[in-house]
Amino acid sequence: MSSMLLFSLMVTLVILAKSNPMDEDTVNMLVLLPKDNSYMFSMDRVKPAIDHALSSIQENQTLLPGVHFNVIYNDSDCGNQALFSLIDIAMQLQKPDVILGPVCEYAAASVARLASHWNVPMLSSGALAVGFMQKSSEYSHLTRVSPVYSKMGEMFLAMFRYHKWTKAFLLYTDDTLQRNCFFTLEGVHLAFKEEGYAMSIHNFDETKHVDAEEIVHAIQNKERVVIMCASSDTVRNIMLAAHRQGMTNGDYIFFNIELFNSSTYGNGSWKRGDKYDLEAKQAYSSLQTVTLLRTVKPEFEKFSMEVKSSVQKLGLNDDDYVNMFVEGFHDAIILYALALHELLKNGFSQKDGEKLVQQMWNRTYEGIAGQVSIDANGDRYGDFSVIAMTDKETGTQEVIGDYYGIQGHFEIRPNVKLPWGPGRLLINDRFVEHTNTTPCKSSGGLGESAVTGIVVGAFLGTGLLMAFYFFRKKYRITIERRNQQDDCNLGKHRQLREDSIRSHFSAA
Numbered sequence: 274m275s276s277m278l279l280f281s282l283m284v285t286l287v288i289l290a291k292s293n294p295m296d297e298d299t300v301n302m303l304v305l306l307p308k309d310n311s312y313m314f315s316m317d318r319v320k321p322a323i324d325h326a327l328s329s330i331q332e333n334q335t336l337l338p339g340v341h342f343n344v345i346y347n348d349s350d351c352g353n354q355a356l357f358s359l360i361d362i363a364m365q366l367q368k369p370d371v372i373l374g375p376v377c378e379y380a381a382a383s384v385a386r387l388a389s390h391w392n393v394p395m396l397s398s399g400a401l402a403v404g405f406m407q408k409s410s411e412y413s414h415l416t417r418v419s420p421v422y423s424k425m426g427e428m429f430l431a432m433f434r435y436h437k438w439t440k441a442f443l444l445y446t447d448d449t450l451q452r453n454c455f456f457t458l459e460g461v462h463l464a465f466k467e468e469g470y471a472m473s474i475h476n477f478d479e480t481k482h483v484d485a486e487e488i489v490h491a492i493q494n495k496e497r498v499v500i501m502c503a504s505s506d507t508v509r510n511i512m513l514a515a516h517r518q519g520m521t522n523g524d525y526i527f528f529n530i531e532l533f534n535s536s537t538y539g540n541g542s543w544k545r546g547d548k549y550d551l552e553a554k555q556a557y558s559s560l561q562t563v564t565l566l567r568t569v570k571p572e573f574e575k576f577s578m579e580v581k582s583s584v585q586k587l588g589l590n591d592d593d594y595v596n597m598f599v600e601g602f603h604d605a606i607i608l609y610a611l612a613l614h615e616l617l618k619n620g621f622s623q624k625d626g627e628k629l630v631q632q633m634w635n636r637t638y639e640g641i642a643g644q645v646s647i648d649a650n651g652d653r654y655g656d657f658s659v660i661a662m663t664d665k666e667t668g669t670q671e672v673i674g675d676y677y678g679i680q681g682h683f684e685i686r687p688n689v690k691l692p693w694g695p696g697r698l699l700i701n702d703r704f705v706e707h708t709n710t711t712p713c714k715s716s717g718g719l720g721e722s723a724v725t726g727i728v729v730g731a732f733l734g735t736g737l738l739m740a741f742y743f744f745r746k747k748y749r750i751t752i753e754r755r756n757q758q759d760d761c762n763l764g765k766h767r768q769l770r771e772d773s774i775r776s777h778f779s780a781a
Contacts, residue, residue: 303369305349314598321583326606351377392626398601402456419601420655422460428676431683440496454502485514516556554668566656568643604640654678
């Protein structure tokens, strides 16, 4: 769709979607989520959490007494369908008072622009990409209620500072469609770039054949701290290949990102019940997994059981029924209700979108699993944990460290057995060139054996110099090509970062 056609459509919509007079006691809430249950944030999975939040608001006699929520569910898919659904509602009925969702970056971008233009608050448990940080204009009404990727980048930065690391190898799968892992590591890339850290970048496409050996060769002789984003099976294959190349003996450290507890992201588990389990257990001693920090309240258990029961009745069976998105949308409704309560108290209404948005930002409130803090830019602070293998014999993995977003502080948990022993993991110090420091015996002169040694050494040195000359000449082209490929990968990553959410959709 050309930008001119999009502009014409927007002008038409602004005319069609004027607010109609309505009952001030009714809040029209539009929920945009995919009907496709292959998504872990599908409508069927999230709806029980929304129902639970609305029920708790109604039970609270002092929060929004007399206010009724008219909830409309529409299919967002993960593309333009979300915008079309919003347009349909606006044309058939009227503008919604608040929008929940979409989650997918490409679906959320266009909806967020229109919501900002219409002065309608939009809350999402997704839209986690770095591009949505630009709230000054086109995303001015977007509030993100799950920890965003830039916050995860801050977590890695704090952890690198703790261990005194300054270099990283970013490794991720990129399918050029939803691009979850690209957007995930974009947050790390941004934090490291601003800090001036050195980075190498390598990506591959999991929808095609993945050569783990080739990926490991790309890692060798580069930065020793590897941050990966890929499916759990791909992460396991890479770790097995690294182990076979002798890269899991402490010279390298690998990080796996698992935020959503799904097959999309590696879950940090080495066990599969196959013939490679023993080898994988050994390899995973060098793997650490970054995940969300869980602080569970008693109310959360009841909430989880209700969600699980509702989802199972629809024939859906998951490993984790309450993931980050399900929890986030529940907390989004609570946040909106708190802000609306304060606005109504001061004589405003749900139509005052900008005031509602500002009321939701820069505050802390109680969510279903613990405290939720939204920063001054409308993004949730992220608390993260690091999981590592603490017992190599049994393969036991447990949390060894935590990062607290508001404080910006990373700390190792006390009384845990660290895989590398006590203290910081000084990975870069392991690669200092070792020299023979054995003191030589003093001698008053050179004996015959010493002279012979010098002569033989001279011949050997000459031979080595000649061999090095021909070796360098023969492989110079190969090395130059490899360097050009690295530069190309870096350039490609910069181009992809610049070709962000904004530019993808400003021309869409």
